Amino acid sequence: MRIHLFIACYNDTLFPRTGMAVVNLLERLGHEVVFPLAQTCCGQMHYNTGYHQEAMPLVKRLMEEFRDAETIVVPSASCVAMMRDHYELMAHNANDARMMEEVKDFLPRVFEFSELITDKLGLTDVGAYFPHKVTYHPSCHSLRLLHVGDRPIRLLNGVEGLQYTPMEGADQCCGFGGTFAVKNAEVSSAMLTDKITCVRKTSAEFVAALDNSCLMQIDGGLHRESGGRGTEGRIRPVHLAEILNSTKANPLTAESLAWDEVSA
Amino acid sequence: MSVRVGHTAEKSAFPILAHEILKDQQTRRNVRHATDVIRAKRALRVEEMPDWQELRTAAHAIKTHTLLHLPHYLQQFEKNCIAAGGQVHWARDADEANAIAIRLIQAAAKKQGTSIAEVIKVKTMTSDEIGMNSALEKNNITPWETDLADMIVQMGNDEPSHIVVPALHKNRHQVRELFLEHMKLTELGTEAEDLTQAARHYLRKKFLEVGIGISGANFAIAETGSICVVESEGNGRMCVTMPQTLISLVGIEKVIPKFQDLEVFLQLLPRSATGERMNPYNSIWTGVEPGDGPQEFHVILLDNGRTRMMANVRERETLNCIRCGACLNVCPVYRETGGHAYGSIYSGPIGAILSPQLNGMQHSRSLPYASSLCGACYEVCPVKINIPETLIHLRGKVVEQDQNSITGMFSQEGMGMKMAAHLFEHPRQYEAAQRLARTGQGLFEKDGKLVNLPGMAAGWTQFRDLRALPQQTFREWWKQNKRNKA
Amino acid sequence: MSDARFTVLDTIRRQLAADPDIKPELAESPEAAYARIPRDYQRAAALDHEEILELFYDRLRDYDSELIFTDEAGIPAAIAQAMRDAGETLLLVPTGVPQSWLPTQGLGILRDEQLTTSALEQPRCVLTGCTVCVAMSGTIVLEHGAEQGRRAATLLPDHHLCIIRRDQVVETLAEALGRLTHLTAPITTIAGPSATSDIEMTRIRGVHGPRRLTAIIL
Numbered sequence: 001m002r003i004h005l006f007i008a009c010y011n012d013t014l015f016p017r018t019g020m021a022v023v024n025l026l027e028r029l030g031h032e033v034v035f036p037l038a039q040t041c042c043g044q045m046h047y048n049t050g051y052h053q054e055a056m057p058l059v060k061r062l063m064e065e066f067r068d069a070e071t072i073v074v075p076s077a078s079c080v081a082m083m084r085d086h087y088e089l090m091a092h093n094a095n096d097a098r099m100m101e102e103v104k105d106f107l108p109r110v111f112e113f114s115e116l117i118t119d120k121l122g123l124t125d126v127g128a129y130f131p132h133k134v135t136y137h138p139s140c141h142s143l144r145l146l147h148v149g150d151r152p153i154r155l156l157n158g159v160e161g162l163q164y165t166p167m168e169g170a171d172q173c174c175g176f177g178g179t180f181a182v183k184n185a186e187v188s189s190a191m192l193t194d195k196i197t198c199v200r201k202t203s204a205e206f207v208a209a210l211d212n213s214c215l216m217q218i219d220g221g222l223h224r225e226s227g228g229r230g231t232e233g234r235i236r237p238v239h240l241a242e243i244l245n246s247t248k249a250n251p252l253t254a255e256s257l258a259w260d261e262v263s264a
Numbered sequence: 265m266s267v268r269v270g271h272t273a274e275k276s277a278f279p280i281l282a283h284e285i286l287k288d289q290q291t292r293r294n295v296r297h298a299t300d301v302i303r304a305k306r307a308l309r310v311e312e313m314p315d316w317q318e319l320r321t322a323a324h325a326i327k328t329h330t331l332l333h334l335p336h337y338l339q340q341f342e343k344n345c346i347a348a349g350g351q352v353h354w355a356r357d358a359d360e361a362n363a364i365a366i367r368l369i370q371a372a373a374k375k376q377g378t379s380i381a382e383v384i385k386v387k388t389m390t391s392d393e394i395g396m397n398s399a400l401e402k403n404n405i406t407p408w409e410t411d412l413a414d415m416i417v418q419m420g421n422d423e424p425s426h427i428v429v430p431a432l433h434k435n436r437h438q439v440r441e442l443f444l445e446h447m448k449l450t451e452l453g454t455e456a457e458d459l460t461q462a463a464r465h466y467l468r469k470k471f472l473e474v475g476i477g478i479s480g481a482n483f484a485i486a487e488t489g490s491i492c493v494v495e496s497e498g499n500g501r502m503c504v505t506m507p508q509t510l511i512s513l514v515g516i517e518k519v520i521p522k523f524q525d526l527e528v529f530l531q532l533l534p535r536s537a538t539g540e541r542m543n544p545y546n547s548i549w550t551g552v553e554p555g556d557g558p559q560e561f562h563v564i565l566l567d568n569g570r571t572r573m574m575a576n577v578r579e580r581e582t583l584n585c586i587r588c589g590a591c592l593n594v595c596p597v598y599r600e601t602g603g604h605a606y607g608s609i610y611s612g613p614i615g616a617i618l619s620p621q622l623n624g625m626q627h628s629r630s631l632p633y634a635s636s637l638c639g640a641c642y643e644v645c646p647v648k649i650n651i652p653e654t655l656i657h658l659r660g661k662v663v664e665q666d667q668n669s670i671t672g673m674f675s676q677e678g679m680g681m682k683m684a685a686h687l688f689e690h691p692r693q694y695e696a697a698q699r700l701a702r703t704g705q706g707l708f709e710k711d712g713k714l715v716n717l718p719g720m721a722a723g724w725t726q727f728r729d730l731r732a733l734p735q736q737t738f739r740e741w742w743k744q745n746k747r748n749k750a
Numbered sequence: 751m752s753d754a755r756f757t758v759l760d761t762i763r764r765q766l767a768a769d770p771d772i773k774p775e776l777a778e779s780p781e782a783a784y785a786r787i788p789r790d791y792q793r794a795a796a797l798d799h800e801e802i803l804e805l806f807y808d809r810l811r812d813y814d815s816e817l818i819f820t821d822e823a824g825i826p827a828a829i830a831q832a833m834r835d836a837g838e839t840l841l842l843v844p845t846g847v848p849q850s851w852l853p854t855q856g857l858g859i860l861r862d863e864q865l866t867t868s869a870l871e872q873p874r875c876v877l878t879g880c881t882v883c884v885a886m887s888g889t890i891v892l893e894h895g896a897e898q899g900r901r902a903a904t905l906l907p908d909h910h911l912c913i914i915r916r917d918q919v920v921e922t923l924a925e926a927l928g929r930l931t932h933l934t935a936p937i938t939t940i941a942g943p944s945a946t947s948d949i950e951m952t953r954i955r956g957v958h959g960p961r962r963l964t965a966i967i968l
Contacts, residue, residue, distance in 0.1 A: 009688065012738040013698050014731070019738035023746065035742050040688040046681060048637060050659030054685035061689065085653070144639035173596040177636025184634060185723030187282050190600040191636070192728065220728030223713065259712040259731050294950075301951040318791040325787045332772055333780040335759045348934055354754040412957065413948035429948055436949050456952035464957055471958065472867050488933045498905065498944035498959020505901040506867070516758065521784055523933050527793070527924040530939075531887075541809070542887035542941035545959060547901075550934035555864070556900035557936060567758045574765035577772075 004034045004069035008076040009041040015212040021245035036065045044082035049179045063106045075113040077142030077210040114151040124158040130246045131161030135204035139211040169198040176217035192221040208240045269622045275607030277630035282605040291433045295602035298432035299593045305539025322528045324648035327584035337486040337519045344489025348551025350561045358394035366403045372509040376475040386503040387411035388480025392609040410499035419446045425603030428537050428589035477507035481514040487522040490550040510558035517583035532646035536588035569622035578657040584647040591641035613641035617654045632658035702733045795921035802885045802921045809888025813942030815963040826853040832964045842873040844899030876907040882926045883919045889941040909962040
């Protein structure tokens, strides 16, 4: 299958590993990946912060970039939620019939990463190997807007060697919330403290999610708590795609996720 | 017109109020405990309802329908209420409603021959909204709040921190102190039971002697002209039954078409609000019943900003609210801050959309941003108000206002957002910016993390670490290693 | 006053007219639109009547209510027993309660013939009938008047004795509301004793309303 990748601006800039994992995994599964180079952003940051005018051209150019794509994968539940919940609404509010047609044509071709693997590709076992204890944080947008349900858990349980351990208060927001994290930084971090308590209770080595944004929040909190001292025993946030991309031949390791090595 | 929502106009922005509360560990513990308890009870009572979603759908449809035909239903309610011996008054705003109430109370007191005007009140958020108690006091009328939590709030000269359990920020020791002082007691136990019995004795005389009652309304039924008040303690029954004169303050959005529609709302409300299959008491009455209860009955239909929410579906839908408080109990933001951070008697997610709209957005502009848009509120809302969408809609209005002002247009956020949008529209410049950020971050980088970032990003690095940008963006990796096949 | 009435109604109409998305709905008659409201929730009974009764009794017990099972002829004895158990000797009775329900001896009967509030305060027990009961939520519905008394009569006494016929018990709230015939009468629904959770979410039974309920089931 020919699959177009929409990486999302923040993954592109901050979490290239996730994109690489998606590409490598899909190729390993025998698919062809296309990355339209002119893609940038889904418009969510602007739209959700109230900059509705500014979001509009971003939405239009994104759909334009993926006009010819049959299947689009997005390793960011939040961006997919933006598309499904707001694109039609934006076209409606702008009274733009042409855009509405484009949106209706665009949306059925979009798959969040775990949706693509389970629904479109029909897999729960992708031949991954990851012999670690992993917990899962259902990001709010994947849980309540996309309703991905147990898809990610099924995928985790399909990984050889992986020991999945559920998290108490899993459905509780991590406090990220886009610009909320900076506009209400203090409350956001109080929410994060609660989330981290739940993450710690699992005694997992890794916490997985479908959104690097939430993971950045959790990672930022865990790193601050550790005071930057030592990486031993620190819980590593990691996108589900990176776990599924881990194999016996090319295993994902905790060390490879350490902070200093990335910027070394 | 002077639309007013409590003392909201004088309050600071949400982040500033939240900052104070986050330091108050006792309040935070109290809020957390209370919301955890109600949340669990609600979940239990909702899970046993296989038709919960169908009930929500019906409730949303009834409310939506009613609002679209509101003039029809309001007039029908008015006609039927008057036919049953009630009197209906209309108030455009808080001051008008208070003036009507004061006039009615003074006339009733005179008729009853009481020298000191007093009223007994059953919990009504709407009266808090219009600042009724202070308006009454200014006119030498003593209001007695009779709901236990409202009484605690009134005694403490405090403000409600929750729509359903307004005193949840106080623990029993704090309540005991208030009761000892205000009830002039010398002895009082420390258990909730002791405190509740003290309230029973304290208020009993008032229920039997005060000749004027004030209530809100959970529902006003157009078909019959009836009012329905939902409660648990029996103070509501006392207030609407024992006085000779009863005044009900009713927001215009409280009207429902038919009596039978209660079959939907009286299932959704108690389970959502307190996690009960049914609350202990519902009182439904129509005008005046000879030989039973108040022989003089007034309804004040209140606008106070509601009508201007009716031109847009997102705003109109806010008026679906039946004040169950379920959204507060599940909100991760409310859980940290409690109600007082919202600077409005309507707090939590519903407060964050209701207060700025009632206030016309001049005040409480920070409230639409007091949410991580996690969606838990929408999931539990029994009348399916899409609160996250409404928050985003209101954020749009805030930005629009900003962009029409010089200071707003050149604000750091406004400029930043414009710049980001420009970059996202121009991929080459966007790529250049990615490279520039990587080079520029050296100024702020320390041990692989970014510290003391300037501007809005400072909000991030104040509380969390931020990993330095990786050496290669995804697209750089792609160009280097993959390239699209032709 | 009429000014405010005009302004409110007029503003609503103008605001609604400003929303292009609802033009068709506004053009419709309220009755036609109302009829289309989806009501796919449970309105009718799903259980058989014996199950409904068991559910109702369970709900009442859940509220710590006392249940006495008897028949029409056994009502006076049941009342006498309930009063003995409560250690009470004075019973308030609405004027519409049939004489045949009442024990003929050993009990002071106070008929509510326009009693003053302070007279109503004296008896600690009241006896009434009811209109209908909802099994799902353990709710008793009073339409007041006749053998159900005026509202104050079931409010001031601390102990409510309620005569419930089995055929008055229905499963759902929708059925119960459908059985009411006098919608403009004062209506009170009662589900368990008065209660509050306002202090630390500790549920306390018995605040201002009656604290005890004895259901006499026929």
